[in-house]
Amino acid sequence: MTETDLLNLTYSNITDARQDMSRLLQERSRHLSLPRSLYNDPLLFRVDMEEVFMKEWLFVGMTCEVPAAGNYITVDIGQNPVLIVRDRDGEVRAFHNVCRHRGSRVCTGAKGKVANITCPYHQWTYDLKGNLIFAGSDMGDDFDKSQFSLKPAHCKTAGGFIYVSLAEGEPPAIDDYLATLATYMEPYDMENAKVAAEVTLEENANWKLVIENNRECYHCSGSHPELLRTLLEWDDTNDPRATPEFLALCESQSAKWDAEGIPHKHAEFGLRNRLVRMPLKEGTAVMTMDGKPACKLNMGRIQNQELGSLRILHLPNSWNHMQSDHAIVFQVIPVSAQKTLVTTKWLVHKDAVEGQDYDVEKLRYVWDQTNKQDRTLAEQNQRGINSLAYQPGPYSKTYEFGVINFLDWYSDAVLKNLPGTAQ
Template sequence: MNQNDLLNITYANVDTARVEMDRLLKSRQRNYSLPRPLYNDPHMFRIDMEEIFQKEWLFVGMTSEVPKKGDYFTVEIGQNPVLILRDGDGQVRAFHNTCRHRGSRLCSAERGKVANLVCPYHQWTYDLKGNLLFAGTDMGTTFDKSQHGLNKAHCKTAGGFVFVCLGDEEPEGDFDDFLLTLEEYMEPYDMENTKLAVESSMYEQANWKLVIENNRECYHCNGNHPELLNTLLEWDDTHDPRADEAFLAHYERQSKEWDAESIPHEHKSFGVRNRIVRMPLKEGTEVMTIDGSKGCNKLMGRIKNRHLGSMRILHLPNSWNHMQSDHVIVFRVLPISAQETLVTTKWFVHKDAVEGVDYDVAKLRQVWDATNEQDKRLGEENQRGINSVAYQPGPYSETYEFGVINFLDWYSDKLQENLARISTSEG
């Protein structure tokens, strides 16, 4: 717990915080930012983790990060280590990365390859489906290995994306409908035949909701993101109320090219949580590089048109993404503490592309490295201001910041829904 967390403890325990959190959410003024404790109180952060990040579907990575049998990567969701691997049947699975003997983490590396999963503590050994194979002879003759397999996490994949849910049950909703559309819209990219070109991780001293809020609007872009605006059009989607006639005409021209290549582009939304929309970039640019020129010689999948724009994929609570003609960029947000968030950015290219020949890592990274650092500064200054005793919720623009309003509506509704379930079960 850092110093700011200690200064901001205002509730005796997490149960008291749950009651107060529910009250704050019920009484919040819609279209305004949240009350201060929801951005900086450690007890309320714990509730966020328990009721959002331990119960909802989360984006964790891409299937091409585990291309072959035994390939794995790990991720930390709060205090929950999770292991993503591909088994011998080619299925991507998710397990809680904790041994069924004494609870030690099985895999400590960020990524690797194994024949079986062997706990480094006492060498308990599991196969790639999580079954316990070996526990030694000292467990006695009555020990039943079949009852001590790895604990699974819910895992679903679509279009190369991997999502996990740590809850006992899968959350209700239209997530499967979103996955079907995601599979359709990602088909042209053939993500199974891509590779991770490079990734970066950034620790931002700000609450995770401030990170998402910053992403959900471009009101701040003109004053802060010169590199990004070399190619990005500020409109959030084709329904953006600010979109002018010139943009709509540009979109119409581009969409005809996409239709000719059978590239899906119609706006698809699933509530305010999940959304897919293909947007053109600025005229004369191909992808989100510093000058708008190609990022990789090899195009993705079956794509032939370099002017594919950016297919933007939103998944609340923790991901936004940009799918382009010759490389894709995915973003993952994971909370660390009430005022600290890990933002991971990954760039993927065709699996046959050769670094230094077909693509230059520095060129791929330049725009989003700059943008991430700029957003980090903005988020941290936002957090510092919110920590002030003088802070009070302020109004959002319904024109420029409707994406933020949508996010906070989803967050507030989902949290109250999950808190109500707890009250019902305890009652």
């Protein structure tokens, strides 16, 4: 089968799609973009959802969004509604947001606070650990409530981040990354933070195009004037394009971070997770239009406002920037083969008062503009890929090495998870 044939495949059933997904990924060139069907075919998208988003660890929110017992948030992962709630012992738990009676969604809001979890359909009620505690008197004397608890999902937290996996069996190992994340996030005390602003953009593009766009700054100089007022384009000190001047700035800033006990060294866990603190442009403190702090209260125990940005990557669905006065977290959730939701949250110290300690517009402006610009880029990329003229094109090994790394991780993850194709 030629590459042209592969590019023009159509799939009549999910079995064919799985077989061709395996073939496409095993035969792809690491330094070329993917074949068209991997960006736009509905059945291959279904394989993505089943083998990546229903098996890998996903970033779903921050622990400060569920600050007390009964606080919850919800997220839809494909056709799977998920509930995240803090129980009365302080543990953050995740459940399939599906009533064990007749399958109705239990919590219908995006967030809220409850004493117990009650399905609005027939009032079956669960405690905060997911145990069924009320099903009425009409189920019969032999009805065993203990057999109808909410179905749990794997849930882990570290450094204020909440990760969930819908894997039926054991999910991928992640504890080493979480331990490092907790150490790097300690200065921010994220349990005592709050979401100051949140926005979700619907992008008419495949989720992989959204991630690819994020993993390179090749496009930044032509597309992100607001962001580049403070951001240095280099990904980290291992960036093959790093200049001597940039490395000298990193060394100078590192001495200041060390003096304050701020972790900053490059840490990576395969291609899926990476943490590194990078300086911003000299004379700027945070990612705002003037480079000055957007909030009068620093995060946690931080003293030095010129802390740069702690960049945290978590594949397949999150990148993040932690700064001295505020944090910005990003969540990617696929909707269909050519539609993706990108949610951005801006977090500040929980005691910061809007209008007094921070201005929401200043806080949001740079990344609001950047997100809109990136949405346009991803959507135009998708429209071009849909064309019959599209064929995989070459990545730059310097400017786009992050994209190459992402697609290597994606390919390995799918092939590992697809039955019969483990590498």
